[in-house]
Amino acid sequence: MKKLFVLLFSSFILLGAMAQVDRGNLLIKNGTVITITKGNLEQTDVLIKDGKIAQIGKNITAPAGIKIVDASGHFVMPGIIDAHTHIALDGINEGTNPITPEVNESDVINPFQIGIYRALGGGITTVHAMHGSANAIGGQCETIKLRYGTFDPEVLKMDGAPRTIKFALGENPTRSHGEGSGIVPRTRMGVEFVIRQAFTEAKEYSEKWNQYNKSKLVKGFRGAPPSYSYRHEVLSDILNDKIIVHCHSYRADEIYMMLKVCKDFGIKRIVFQHVNEGFKVAPELAAQGAMASVFSDWWAYKFEVYYSTAYNAAILAKNGVVTSINSDDGEMMRHLYHEAGKTQKYGGLSDEEALALITINPAKQLGIDNRVGSLEIGKEADIAIFKNHPLSIYGVPMFTIVDGVIRFDREKDPDDMRLMVDPKQAIETATFRDKLSDQDHCMEGAEFILDSELFNANKK
Amino acid sequence: MKGLQTIMGLLTAIVCIVVLRVEAQSPKGKYGNVALTNATIETVTKGTIQNGTVLIVDGKITAVGSNVSIPTGTDVIDCKGQFIYPGMIDAGTNLGLSEISSVARTTDFNEIGEVIPQMKALTAVNPNASAIPVTRVSGVTTALSIPTGGMLSGTAALINLHGYTPDQMFAGFEGIVLNFPNTGRRGFFDRRTDEEIKKASDKALASLNDVWEKATQYQKLDSATKGKAGYYPELQALIPVMRGEQTLLVEVNASKDIQAALKWLKEKKVKKSILTGVAEGWRVADEIAKSGIPVITGGVLELPTRDYDRYDKAYANPGLLKKAGVKVAIKSESNNNNYRNLPYHAGFAVAYGMNKEDALKAITIIPAELFGVANKLGSIEVGKSATLFICNGDPFETKTQVSHVFIEGWSMPMVSRQTELYNEFLKREPGLKK
Numbered sequence: 001m002k003k004l005f006v007l008l009f010s011s012f013i014l015l016g017a018m019a020q021v022d023r024g025n026l027l028i029k030n031g032t033v034i035t036i037t038k039g040n041l042e043q044t045d046v047l048i049k050d051g052k053i054a055q056i057g058k059n060i061t062a063p064a065g066i067k068i069v070d071a072s073g074h075f076v077m078p079g080i081i082d083a084h085t086h087i088a089l090d091g092i093n094e095g096t097n098p099i100t101p102e103v104n105e106s107d108v109i110n111p112f113q114i115g116i117y118r119a120l121g122g123g124i125t126t127v128h129a130m131h132g133s134a135n136a137i138g139g140q141c142e143t144i145k146l147r148y149g150t151f152d153p154e155v156l157k158m159d160g161a162p163r164t165i166k167f168a169l170g171e172n173p174t175r176s177h178g179e180g181s182g183i184v185p186r187t188r189m190g191v192e193f194v195i196r197q198a199f200t201e202a203k204e205y206s207e208k209w210n211q212y213n214k215s216k217l218v219k220g221f222r223g224a225p226p227s228y229s230y231r232h233e234v235l236s237d238i239l240n241d242k243i244i245v246h247c248h249s250y251r252a253d254e255i256y257m258m259l260k261v262c263k264d265f266g267i268k269r270i271v272f273q274h275v276n277e278g279f280k281v282a283p284e285l286a287a288q289g290a291m292a293s294v295f296s297d298w299w300a301y302k303f304e305v306y307y308s309t310a311y312n313a314a315i316l317a318k319n320g321v322v323t324s325i326n327s328d329d330g331e332m333m334r335h336l337y338h339e340a341g342k343t344q345k346y347g348g349l350s351d352e353e354a355l356a357l358i359t360i361n362p363a364k365q366l367g368i369d370n371r372v373g374s375l376e377i378g379k380e381a382d383i384a385i386f387k388n389h390p391l392s393i394y395g396v397p398m399f400t401i402v403d404g405v406i407r408f409d410r411e412k413d414p415d416d417m418r419l420m421v422d423p424k425q426a427i428e429t430a431t432f433r434d435k436l437s438d439q440d441h442c443m444e445g446a447e448f449i450l451d452s453e454l455f456n457a458n459k460k
Numbered sequence: 461m462k463g464l465q466t467i468m469g470l471l472t473a474i475v476c477i478v479v480l481r482v483e484a485q486s487p488k489g490k491y492g493n494v495a496l497t498n499a500t501i502e503t504v505t506k507g508t509i510q511n512g513t514v515l516i517v518d519g520k521i522t523a524v525g526s527n528v529s530i531p532t533g534t535d536v537i538d539c540k541g542q543f544i545y546p547g548m549i550d551a552g553t554n555l556g557l558s559e560i561s562s563v564a565r566t567t568d569f570n571e572i573g574e575v576i577p578q579m580k581a582l583t584a585v586n587p588n589a590s591a592i593p594v595t596r597v598s599g600v601t602t603a604l605s606i607p608t609g610g611m612l613s614g615t616a617a618l619i620n621l622h623g624y625t626p627d628q629m630f631a632g633f634e635g636i637v638l639n640f641p642n643t644g645r646r647g648f649f650d651r652r653t654d655e656e657i658k659k660a661s662d663k664a665l666a667s668l669n670d671v672w673e674k675a676t677q678y679q680k681l682d683s684a685t686k687g688k689a690g691y692y693p694e695l696q697a698l699i700p701v702m703r704g705e706q707t708l709l710v711e712v713n714a715s716k717d718i719q720a721a722l723k724w725l726k727e728k729k730v731k732k733s734i735l736t737g738v739a740e741g742w743r744v745a746d747e748i749a750k751s752g753i754p755v756i757t758g759g760v761l762e763l764p765t766r767d768y769d770r771y772d773k774a775y776a777n778p779g780l781l782k783k784a785g786v787k788v789a790i791k792s793e794s795n796n797n798n799y800r801n802l803p804y805h806a807g808f809a810v811a812y813g814m815n816k817e818d819a820l821k822a823i824t825i826i827p828a829e830l831f832g833v834a835n836k837l838g839s840i841e842v843g844k845s846a847t848l849f850i851c852n853g854d855p856f857e858t859k860t861q862v863s864h865v866f867i868e869g870w871s872m873p874m875v876s877r878q879t880e881l882y883n884e885f886l887k888r889e890p891g892l893k894k
Contacts, residue, residue, distance in 0.1 A: 114767045121771040279885045283892045299878075300591065300797040302562045311882035318886060331763045334771075338804065341858035347882070393807035393856045415770035426654045430714045430740055430765035431645040 019154035023051025024404030031071030037374040048381040051403035079125025079382030083362040084326035093132035101234035103139035109153035120408035122334030123384030123397035133168035133248040133442035134176040162367035168248035202235030250304040252280035282319035296339035314347020324362035337390040487873035499539035505839040516846040519869025547601025547847040552791025556585030570609035578697035579614035593876035596621040598800035599849035622867040633831035635707040704731030715743035745784030759793030760805040779814030790822040807856030
């Protein structure tokens with residue numbers, strides 16, 4: 001009896017520690033199913049059981065009591081994945097040092113942000129919640145699913161998704177540290193140096209530990225362990241292929257530099273973020289298996305994106321680089337389907353190629369393509385249902401489903417979808433995005449160290 | 461020997477000049493009489509003409525219809541399967557004033573001073589700004605270039621996106637920009653308290669009233685002295701607005717501020733005004749409609765302004781304003797050099813409720829009317845300037861390709877730095893190995 005009690009009690013604790021994720025059952029009837037990986041299926045049903053896609057086919061018999069979504073005349077596609085966002089986070093930049101792999105966005109996830117719901121309104125189901133770009137080696141990031149409605153940060157996390165970390169090259173780390181604090185790096189030379197230095201120190205660190213771990217097995221060994229450094233632990237994990245690097249970058253020269261650093265340190269998995277001049281080194285990126293996550297058409301908001309082209313995604317894709325389109329912005333992420341459509345104007349990509357940029361390709365970049373990013377039996381039931389084709393300007397997300405649970409319903413949701421009302425918030429205060437501010441939100445939280453002309457320009 | 465050196469030097473110089481000339485050769489605009497035949501013509505003001513012809517002579521549209529005789533010697537562009545639209549007008553840009561928005565030395569839209577209506581955007585428009593070809597190859601032919609910052613930021617100018625001097629580009633409208641005192645927040649980094657915001661906006665309104673009072677007095681003095689009231693450039697610049705000869709462009713976004721602006725414009729008896737921005741216009745749409753003051757709203761691709769607002773309010777705003785009876789033009793966002801996305805702002809307004817015809821008017825004939833240039837721009841009609849574009853489908857649709865752009869009869873080269881980079885790098889040579 002006592003044993004049973006202990007068993008019950010411990011399983012209760014275990015349950016409490018494990019995030020309770022809702023997984024639904026659902027039958028989506030009669031839509032045009034865009035699978036991404038296996039073509040389009042007209043007038044087809046998708047059956048979801050326990051949060052996973054159980055069946056795709058015509059005239060599936062509805063299991064008793066199952067909720068049905070009528071998708072007649074609508075388009076059913078995989079939930080959109082944004083490989084670069086800063087939503088659902090209470091902190092973005094640990095801008096105090098050029099090297100901060102020890103910090104982790106998973107510690108500051110905020111499930112209450114209305115931005116999560118707004119993203120669902122754009123058909124988004126999974127996002128990469130990233131550290132900012134103030135540091136050459138920034139913090140670790142978190143891949144989250146938009147299970148809006150939960151109060152538990154743990155529930156948002158995509159359990160089992162590979163670890164990722166943010167790197168940053170170019171103007172942001174050099175203006176944050178070199179210009180802002182007078183420490184290396186102030187140039188792209190310095191950026192390369194601090195990254196190589198960090199990896200070299202990490203290698204020394206793990207060699208010391210390896211040596212110690214070996215020595216302590218020898219009988220009669222006396223000696224103290226090397227001092228522990230979480231920073232170097234994380235860096236070692238990067239070198240041991242346990243973490244995918246997501247590297248904020250713009251110019252071809254710095255991208256090429258980072259490719260060489262990866263080669264020299266044996267880093268296999270790297271995704272370049274923004275990578276506006278990626279098109280200039282597309283053959284090199286493809287040859288090394290590096291991937292690219294780009295803006296559709298942002299340019300000219302700072303010097304390092306002056307020589308950009310909206311044809312970037314098409315050039316990269318046609319050169320064999322696994323490419324995605326990201327937002328880095330709470331507004332833009334609500335219409336990534338439209339941003340993907342721009343690759344048809346700028347480079348003539350097919351519907352399939354264009355939609356891959358916001359589904360299976362970002363899934364590959366986050367290492368979750370075995371679970372999401374296409375509509376296939378056994379995959380997680382993350383689905384967006386559109387009125388009109390998603391690549392059409394008239395495409396409107398009607399339902400967004402995460403793990404078989406409807407998280408966004410355009411017709412039924414009330415206007416006010418806040419989970420928590422701040423009693424101190426003024427009802428009448430509106431927020432307008434500053435027309436003079438930098439476009440990428442990568443520097444949020446690091447304004448204090450910025451060249452302040454930008455932020456002060458409109459603060460008269 | 462010295463002679464040989466001179467000759468060698470000369471030869472080198474000649475070679476250099478020849479090479480440079482070849483290098484510098486960008487395609488130019490082409491002028492001439494052209495007939496655009498077999499097209500679907502979206503006139504905007506007079507319906508759609510199937511299988512029609514637009515005749516361009518001396519920079520003007522001289523015939524539109526399905527039965528147009530083409531004079532001999534006229535170039536013909538067969539537009540079978542293509543559509544002709546009037547050039548799109550973006551009423552919210554800083555085209556020509558900004559090369560790289562965060563590099564201060566490349567921007568000219570933000571002069572020092574709170575009250576500087578005499579600062580003229582047209583003066584600083586760089587005809588060779590890289591964003592100009594990037595914008596026009598997408599069918600946006602005309603733009604309002606706006607100074608920002610301070611309270612009365614300067615004089616905005618309407619420009620056509622082709623020409624080698626500001627005067628060649630000038631499209632016939634200038635308006636004074638007023639940033640109406642703002643009680644909204646300016647973004648994530650605006651951490652002022654509510655009281656601080658209120659105080660700042662009250663102070664701004666007091667100072668605006670003060671300026672207006674001075675301008676009113678100055679205007680009277682100017683009349684009485686027949687223009688010899690002394691050199692007060694900022695007050696002088698306001699006289700045409702006082703006399704109802706020039707438009708005041710009132711940038712205002714929060715609903716409370718819109719109400720305050722309507723009240724203020726009425727009190728001050730401002731005859732010609734346009735509200736711009738108007739992000740929260742839907743909240744007070746009836747009041748705006750009642751005032752009869754037209755609106756240039758946008759960007760449409762924006763977030764809701766308050767956490768508790770429905771997620772799609774910014775997309776729905778133009779349609780809601782129109783529905784209430786407001787005269788609505790749509791602009792793209794300012795200061796990001798992506799004015800080429802203007803048709804997508806209009807397209808999103810349609811996806812979220814606006815009538816398609818109204819959205820097309822909102823980026824063509826309505827801004828032309830608001831700027832008093834509807835006799836030249838905004839529709840495909842006989843007698844108007846040949847400022848138009850040809851495309852292969854609905855211009856709001858993302859994948860639609862624009863094949864020709866004409867600005868005042870000049871056929872534009874369909875290249876920009878962005879297309880040039882595409883052509884150079886799609887198949888880079890050398891590739892991996894040199």
